[in-house]
Amino acid sequence: MGSNGFKNTLHILIFLIFNNFLAQNAKDSLKGKNTVTDAATLKMDSLKSDSLLKTEKISAVVKTKADISKSDIPKKMTILHKNASVVYQDTQIDADYISIDWNKNLIFARGKINNKGKIISPVTTTQGEKKYETESLNYNYKTNAAIAYNSRTEESGGSIVANKTKKVNDSIYYLRQGKYTTDEYFLNKKDSLADYYMLAPRIKMIKGKHNSRVITGPVQMYIENVPTPLVLPFAIFPFSEKRSAGLLIPTFGEREDLGFFLNKLGYYQPIGEHFDLKIYADIYTKGSWNLRPEMSYKKNYRYSGNFTAEFGQTIRGIKGLSDYSKVGTYRISWQHQQNEKANPYFTFSASVDASSMKFYNNTLNNTNIFNGDVLNTQQNSSISFTKRFLNLPLNITGRASYSQNFATGLANLTLPDLMVSVNQFYLFKSKTGARSGLLENIYVNTGLSFTNSVNAQQEELFTKAMYDKMQTGIQNTIQISTNTSLFKYFTFTLSADAKNVLTTKTLQRSYDPIKNTLEDHEQKNISGFSTFSTAASIQTVLYGMMTFNKASKIQAIRHMITPSISASYSPDFSASSWGYYKQYYDKSGQLVPYSIFDGGVYGAPSSGLMQSIGFEIKNNLEMKVKSKKDSTGVEKIKIFEDLSIRGNYNFAAEHHKWSLFSISTQSSLFKNKLNVNMSMDLDPYKTEFTPGKDTGIQTDKFGAFSIANFNAQLSMPLSEAIFGEKKDWEKAYDKKGEIRYENYYFDKNNYARFKQPWTLNINAQYTYTKGIMRTGSENFAIGLDASLKLSPYWNISGSTNYDVVTGKLAYTRLGFERDQRSFSINFNWVPIGQYRTYEFFIGIKADILKDALKYQSRNFPTGNSSF
Incomplete structure (x- = not known):
């Protein structure tokens, strides 16, 4: 047998022996013969008390790979080195060094070490979609229990770094010396030191399918690695897209009149899917306090809003001394907005802001100071709705309003204010489709309104005094208008309006010579009045252009003039034949007229015959100059966007037939860097003064034109x-x-x-x-x-x-x-x-x-x- 045949035979024999070892190990595991003990090779002493649990049946194949792989068959060990990886079920471990103890079902992993013995590349464990980094790891692949050192994990925009982490199961983790931060640079590994973190000696992390949370004991905030006085006895950090309850951390500072403070200390609690509740407290060292619950709500594509109630006590000075004062304050606010697409035929909105008269003078919520709300002298509230109809040309509008003046203490309450209006309509149909002429352009606006309101001191609200002052009225209005073109360049307009009013109170006025005062007595009876007026106007537009030669810096000046002349007529409703006005004798014995509807909800009819002609001249002046910055080579400069002069002359007036002459202008200069708005009233009649008196008498001498x-x-x-x-x-x-x-x-x-x-x-x-x-x-x-x-x-x-x-x-x-x-x-x-x-x-x-x-x-x- 050659050398190559011998090597192949040896390789086959080793493969068969190793395969038999794996099969026997798996067989023993399935029978439950093996027990798991803590036998990791790193930091053995520190882990003696941390059991990695007993054996469980293996449910998947352990897959391994590495650049260098060694097997110790007698010890049932596998050593993986360089680019090592182990995969079991949904868990993958990547490290520089991995050892597998098949007998104890333990995996030990360690990061890459440099020449000085420092970990320079961590162990990465991926389980599902979560990734964890550690310097070293002991992992039981049967029970999924693990112990890691210097671990790092990211959870929903935050990072937790711990000296030691013990994984009990897939849901519960215990951490020692854990640091939590949301520093994006640290999360993205642009910086090795977080600019802030929360340090807790012991942490328990509970993971759920859709959310997780971290529970700690005492936790302290560190900024730039420096401990701060911010210490909490415990903390709960939620890792979820859902809202979670939590503390509202306050601001702190000092106010000269109230002492040191904590502002906006409180608690946040979500309520269901659509509501949020926040409860704030403002606390001052000199005894002042303020409590402020806030409720926010929202339903997508329907509506949103918030409700705030605020009450407290402002204490100044030292009790027992003359400068001591204690003032109770309150404020109620409600904002509600309906989505435009929620219901096109019904809309509802609310903007309510009511407070005690001394609330802003004694505010304890410092946001009111920094926002400038303490300068408020008037506060307004309203609730309104509008109802439209698909097949009817009607709109119904309802409104309740409340306003208060902090300077005078007066409050105005309107509850309710209802109006039914008919959509604008034309009296005559167009013959050609395009309306022309006075008749085809006649259109009508009409409506019926009902109101119930009262002016009273704030302390009188909802008392008998308020109900005695309350006034109720009904008003019907109708307006008819039309317009047409005259001689191509003029627009001619005609209009007329009529008004009918019913009220539940009238006024009786008299002079009391003993008290030297005017006495107003309200008469509770139903009475009414009717008024009407007419008007006509003609208007045109004139243009003028002045051009210059091409070498000039100024290329052109354009002047646009919009002149209009109007005439109006209104009867003298103070005439005795109408019955709307009466007279009383003043202290000098002269008769003084007054309207029995003065101070009513819809006012009083006008006095004096009106047969007047008015004029108005509007001017617009622009200039074009050369400009290298403009692509056209010229730049338009506005000299006057609007310069208007107006006035009127009443033929029927016995004295002072001319009104005040009003001049107003609006302009934007220096390429819209400076906005200027000015208005001025000129009195055309001379005022004469008698020695020792500061109030003059206006004469009939025309031409003075003094500034009023x-x-x-x-x-x-x-x-x-x-x-x-x-x-x-x-x-x-x-x-x-x-x-x-x-x-x-x-x-x-x-x-x-x-x-x-x-x-x-x-x-x-x-x-x-x-x-x-x-x-x-x-x-x-x-x-x-x-x-x-x-x-x-x-x-x-x-x-x-x-x-x-x-x-x-x-x-x-x-x-x-x-x-x-x-x-x-x-x-x-x-x-x-x-x-x-x-x-x-x-x-x-x-x-x-x-x-x-x-x-x-x-x-x-x-x-x-x-x-």
Whole structure:
């Protein structure tokens, strides 16, 4: 026999012996003869107490492969080295070194080791769709029990690293010295150190089919590997797409008037599929407290909304001293929106926001300060619905509203306000399909409304005093209009409207000479009035163009004028024949007329005969200039988007036939960088003053044209995008930062270059009111709102208002934000004023913690809430 034949015979013999060994081992296993003991080759002493359980029947073939494979038949061992892999059922182990003890059903795996004995390539275990990394692993392939060292696993956007992990079964894991983080750079292995993590000495991880959760004992937060004071006695981290209950981590800071605080400390609890409940608490060291439950709800493609109730006590000063005060506050808010596609024939919406009069002056929720809500002087609420019909030209609208004025204490409640309106319709059919002429263009609008409202002090609401002041009324309106073209260039319009009103109360007014006051007495009786008026107008458009030679910078100026003239008529409803007005004697003995419907829900009929002609002239002025930046070679500049002058002359008036002349303008200058809106009222009659009196008497002397009112508003929203050309950073610089600084670019001298976006909104408002006063009053305020990114990770923002008349700063806020990769640090500060305060918080940006550890409110169905 040759040498080749001998080698082939030897190979066959070895194969038969090894095959017999595998068959015998499998046979013994099926009979349940083998017992499993903890006999791994690495860290034997530390595993003596960790049993890998008793034997189980093998249910699949163990498949192996490696670059180098050795078998120890007497010891029933297989050694795999380099690119080693073992597959059993749905579990695959890949490592640099693997040993299999067939007698004990144990697999030991170890990562690749460098010259210094350090693991440089981990063991990778894949089970189903999950992947785990460890430095070393002991695994019982029959019971699926395992013990791993320096393991790392990813769960739903988070990573858990533990010194030691014990797998009891496919559902339960125990970890020692576990670190949990959501740092994306660490997850993607761009960085070997997480910028933050939660450290727990002991962790239990429970895995389910659709969700998992981690339960810990004491857990401490580390930032940049530095321990923080944030320690929780326990924590539960859910790994699921479903909502989970969790703590609401607060902000902290100090307010000068109330002391140190914790704001938004609370708890989050999902309720069913469509509801979320959050309960917040605001706590201050000087005794103030506030409780705020919030309920959010949503049903996809149907509706969404939220409900908030807030109540608390604001305590200032020291009890027993003169500066001590205790104020109770409350607020109720409800927002509801219906999806547009839910029901095209019925819509419902609600925007309710009601609070105690002193709520914003004594707010304990500091969000109201930083958002500027404490400056509110008026608050409005409404609930409304609209019903449409498929086969009827009707719309039914219902509304309930509530408004309160914090300055005066007055509240207005309307409950309900109903209106039935008929869709606009034409009286005559068109003969040709295209409507022309006055008759074919006649259309009608009509409706019937019912309202029930009251004006009262807030403390009078829902008391007998409120019901005594309540007023109810019904109103029917009809409007008829038509229009046509005249002489091709003119548009002629005619209109008429009529109104009928019924009310449940009328007014009786008298002068009390003893008290020297006017006495108003409401009469509870059903009464009504009717009014009507007519109007006609004619309008056209005129264009003018001035062109310049081609060498001129200005190429053309275009002026568009839209003049219109109108005439209107309305009877004198204060005449005694109508019965809508009465008279009383004032303190000088003169008769003074008044309407018995004054203060009614639909107002009072107009007094005085109206036979007036009005005019309005609108102007639009634009200019074209040469521009190299525009593809057409010219650029259009708006000088005046709108410049309007209007007024009217009443032929029937005994005095002051001319009204005020109103001038208004709107323009955008410097390529829409500056928006200007101005309005002014000119009084054409001269006002004369007597010595010692500040109020004048208006004469019939025409031509004075003094300023009665003036208002100017300027706004300038600026940003770095407005100035200069856009820069392609990738083309400008060859190098880009790595890992933490990936948003940085580097020039040839290795200096960092980065974008610095900024915004600056400048607004100014000036008002001047004089009327018939000797001296007018003026207000002038300038506001600034700005933000600047000092670097890709540092942002500064702020806003302030300066009162030019008093020379004082009003509401001012400063904010600083630092992006720390997977979390952000924010600091807000109000340095001056009544609400001086500062606030600090750390917010984790990962969605996985939006329920377990929350800071900001959560939006349906998912939100970017943070801790």
